[in-house]
Amino acid sequence: MKVWTIAAAVALLALPLLGVDDYYLHLLIMAGLFYLLAAGMSLLLATGQLNLGHTAFFGIGAYTSGLLGLHFGISPLWTMPAAAVFTAFVGYLLGRLTLKLRGAYFVLVTVGFAEVIRLIATNWMDLTQGPMGLPGVPPFNLGAERWTLVSKRDFYYLMAALVAGTLFLTARLLGSGVGRALAAIQSNESLAESSGISAYSHTMLALVVSCALAGVAGGFYAHYITFLSPELFGFHNTVTMAVMVVAGGQGTVLGPAVGSLVFTFVPEFLRMAAFYRMLLYGVILLLVVMFMPRGLVHYLQALVRRHGPAPAVGAASDLSLGTGVADARGATALSLRRVTVRFGGLAAVDDLSLGLGRGEILALIGPNGAGKSTAFNVVTGFQPADAGHVEFDGADITGLPPYRIAERGLVRMFQRTSVFPEASALDNVLTACHRLARTRLWELVLMTRAQREEEVRHRRRAQALLGFVGLGARAAEAAKNLSCGEQRLLGLAIALAPDPSVLLLDEPAAGLNAVETAELMRLIEAIRGHGLSVLLVEHDMKLVMGLCDRIVVLNYGVKIAEGTPAEIQRHPEVIRAYLGSGEILADA
């Protein structure tokens, strides 16, 4: 793949020197322009958010740069960055308002946003001259007269530089922890948040970067075409970008580039069809979406891919678990104080207080609907409490968002959706190492030594964690291909990846056979051996009675008993709550 990419790049750079017709150079320039737009859209789509108002940012960038040049005679050298900053700012504002929306809502609101901007550009005559458009935007001069770009070849090389920069930027973002975080948000937002990844700030980052790229593209367009009109905001532009992203291959670095190249030339070739051009274009769009939804790059890769050995990750020795425990103060790791959660009139959790001692394994048991999962959701920030407090390491964490709680070292494992299904097992764990990352965004983009070393360190640690749970040999397998029991173990490794001091396990043994359960018990005991405290919800009484130091029993949201396994087994109210069957005694 790499060889082909380099060959293609060299060929593209040599084109103008080979005397290629200006018309084709223009098309290539436009392909580059749309690549900047499609790359941004693709970056945001990596989080699962489709911005179908992306052309608004292109237009805003074009008008910003064009108007600054037209009215103040500022060089594009300054107006283009200004356009990038301004569109990024507008994107930030839009994100503040709309990033809480998901899926179709976000799509429709962005469509509406672009329409509002189009109407403003059409109606604000003083600024934009409305539908007539603004001619006479100054061409591209880079500070001095002799540095003015005139020929197509000049613009071609400028665009080539912009494209190269964007390729580099998106490759760095998508190929690093940021890319893993974005994919994690799309794949399983709750799990991402509970691994310490803020869905909001990562989506915002992708949005702001994509808007800045659109601003640059707009600035380039303004000084290249030297004419601005509200047509820039037309929905068809966004459609073109979206098709380039999907047809090229979402989530890949090269996808938007291939897509924009192909879908700049396809409509041109369709000119031969005269009146039927747009109809045919629509048909091609439909066929692409229906039959190549994974994108061209995917198929190209399948053609040239050779299966080599997986990259070596080095010695898997350094587990570094429970490193935060030593600094923690107080004998109680986690405590709930009179927590109440109501759903309508029903109290799912009623005035619940409990404390988890440091290094303790505590089980929360009770019949179905007793409020165990709700209690977990309150502790980990997914469910607000109507009353009461949750304290972790002596600090009040009530009402903090899930990722903040995870950042402090309180991490949960989910009952059902405990993995990122599409990613490899290793990437699953690596994604969850997010909390430990210390490098900043610029270090990541510039690939500094510290950043590369950190990446290697995290890879080793992820491999070590997989080895710890017994999945060392399955590192390269996609999580969705693992068996149910293996997925549970992977979920455990993911929960351990942020190096928590307290671990919450929601029915870890559900669906496991006796052998797997015994292995799980051994693992939980080993986790405690690293100094971690464990709070678990479980129905498997063998596990609960054999592993836990203490047990808290809930029934209808109320704590009805608390004590050692032996005490709980004899507790009359507990036996009554479990239908008086005595199954607790029998199982243990």
Added chain:
Amino acid sequence: MWAELVQHVVNGLIVGGGYALMGIGLTLIFGIMRVVNFAHGEFFMLGAFFLFTLFSLWGLNFFLASLASVLGVAFVGAIVERLVLRRLRFAPIEIPMLATVALSVILQNAAILIWDPSPKTIKHVFSPLPLTLGPIHVVSIRVFAGLVAVALIVGSHLLIQRTRIGRAMRATFQDTDMARLAGVDVDRVYMFTFAFGAALAGASGALLGAVFWVYPAMGDLAALKSFAVVIMGGLGNFLGAIVGGLLLGVSESLGAGYISSGYKDAIGFILIILLLLWRPQGLFGKKVLPR
């Protein structure tokens, strides 16, 4: 002063009825099929052009032609569902969405080829004289459009609540897998839902096409407005679509009357942005907790 206000409100309600029809169609399709139908505006346009062809060109009876137009749009919708959307049912949300975008390009350009781009009017059978009630004047075709919209909204409600297919639709809406297990033919429900949603858009197009102009791109704005309607009312929410539609119609009418007609078409989305400021958690119901 008051008379003018009431006049604006009445005009707004009539147009809003059309928006509500569009919105109901869109919201049903989304609620049951999880597809944002970007070709909704083209079904609206087809409703108007079918009426134009059957009535103005071929001279069919106006009411018969209206009925046939709506059925025709339903038929197109059923074909689209069968040939395109059914194959994309398990794809990520943006794939069927982009497929409907492509369909909108296809349908709109087919309309340009068939009927040419110039705007047309439907010379309907109603008297051009307005009906007068006190200080309020409404052209009779508008009264007709308003009444039909109300009838269709009530009819849709009854269809969903009282009929067998309606019950199957509600079951599919709540849980597709459970509905299938309970013996609901989900494929048929999807096809019916899409055809029905398209028919409502087509009816709206035929009604408003008879009031205003008929041209191939007429669906663009209509689609945008139905998006605004369903976001206001909540995607998948039947009552929300009605309230959203009427609200949009009235606020546009008032906005055009008292503020600026140039920004009339932006009002829906400005309303949404204000709504988001007011309810930043979004407009839909409670969020689903992880397990």
